[in-house]
Structure formats: structure tokens, C-alpha cells
Amino acid sequence: MLKELISVMAKALVDKPDEVEIKEIEGDVTTILELKVAKDDLGKVIGKQGKTAHAMRAILNATATKLKKRAVLEIIE
Secondary structure, eight states: OHHHHHHHHHHHHOSOGGGOEEEEEEOSSEEEEEEEOOGGGHHHHHOGGGHHHHHHHHHHHHHHHHTTOEEEEEEEO
């Protein structure tokens, strides 16, 4: 569910939604989501002063908390 959430948000932001890749790494306590987008779209996902990335992380954390999990979003260059 968390992977799909990030996928929908990222694809809505970028110009090349086909190149959005999300790798989910499940740990004992924490789930790590690695988001990879096209090089041209990296700025759109991060946003000015990281505000878009911060907002995506806040939504992810709120959803994960509701599911009684912990999640971390990493944006890979």
C-alpha cells in the first residue's frame, strides 16, 4: 500500500511517469522506499528547498503510522 501511494504521487509530479521506479525494502521495524525518477524530473520530485519531498515524506509517515508501521522515503539520483 505504501509503495502504491508513493507511486501515484511521483507519477503525478513528473513528465516521464514511465521512468518512475520504486524499490521497497522491508525490515523488521522499518520499510524503506527507494524512489528513482528520470534525471530531468529529479527537481520536480524534490521541489524548491526540498518542500515537495518533505510533503511526500509527511504523507508517507502519516499513512504508515495509521498502519502501525514505520516508513522512510529515499530519493535516489
